[in-house]
Amino acid sequence: MNREEKVAEVAELSGKFAKANIAIVADYKGLTVQDLQELRHSLRRNDAEFRVAKNTLLIRAVADTAYKGLQEDFVGTTSVTVSYGDPVSPAKILTDFSKDHPELKIRSAVLDGKMLSAEDIMALSRLPSKEVLLGQMLSVMNAVPTGLVQVLSGVPRTFLYALQAIKEQKEQAAN
Numbered sequence: 001m002n003r004e005e006k007v008a009e010v011a012e013l014s015g016k017f018a019k020a021n022i023a024i025v026a027d028y029k030g031l032t033v034q035d036l037q038e039l040r041h042s043l044r045r046n047d048a049e050f051r052v053a054k055n056t057l058l059i060r061a062v063a064d065t066a067y068k069g070l071q072e073d074f075v076g077t078t079s080v081t082v083s084y085g086d087p088v089s090p091a092k093i094l095t096d097f098s099k100d101h102p103e104l105k106i107r108s109a110v111l112d113g114k115m116l117s118a119e120d121i122m123a124l125s126r127l128p129s130k131e132v133l134l135g136q137m138l139s140v141m142n143a144v145p146t147g148l149v150q151v152l153s154g155v156p157r158t159f160l161y162a163l164q165a166i167k168e169q170k171e172q173a174a175n
Contacts, residue, residue, distance in 0.1 A: 006057060013053060013061035013080075020082035022111045023067050024094055024121060028052065029077040030103030039104075042093050047085035052078070066113040073107040086130040087111055095125040 001009075017023060028036065040050045053061075055074040062068050070080075083090040091109075098104040109116040116124065128136070 009053065009057050010060045013051070013057065014065065016049065016051070016082050017062055017065045017067050019084055020067075021085070022083045022087035022090065022109055023070060024081040024083075024090060024109040025070050025073045025107045026079050026081065026094065026098075027077055027105040027107060028079045028103070031101060035101055035103075039093070039097050042097070043081060043083075043090055046083070046089040046093060048081055048083035048090040048093070050079060050081050053080070067110045069115045070108060070110055088124060088127050088129055091121050091125040092129075095122055 031039075036050070043050050055076075055078055058074045058078060058080060059071050062070055081090050081094060094104070094106055098106060106118045106121055108118065109121050111124070127133075
């Protein structure tokens with residue numbers, strides 16, 4: 001790799017880090033090419049990207065970004081997963097993949113400028129997806145007006161029940 005290629009690679013990686021919501025660093029040593037292809041395909045479907053690059057290039061790429069804290073973890077065989085959408089999806093994919101393939105060892109991550117340990121990433125992976133959380137929020141928001149309508153409709157309903165009872169009493173008294 002000549003100097004121009006390295007500069008281009010650093011610029012490309014810097015652009016990816018600038019757009020990313022989360023970056024997860026992992027050690028992939030021992031994984032087969034087929035395993036890596038499977039992982040890349042899973043991540044790509046969820047608006048995330050799995051990259052392998054030289055540690056020196058990664059260190060330069062994150063130098064002036066919010067992901068500077070990851071520099072300590074750029075040792076040995078290093079892969080970086082960057083996500084541009086939901087940060088929970090890549091965390092779930094990587095933790096599930098590492099359960100089936102113990103060769104993949106998650107080291108750390110940065111989410112919205114905050115460092116996360118491997119345990120934090122595991123906790124993040126247990127969260128429901130964005131769609132599920134939005135659905136839960138919508139059901140809670142829908143429950144408030146529904147409850148209000150039921151309470152407000154209870155007053156006339158009770159009044160109607162009372163009128164019906166009076167009507168039935170008068171009919172029985174007339175018979």
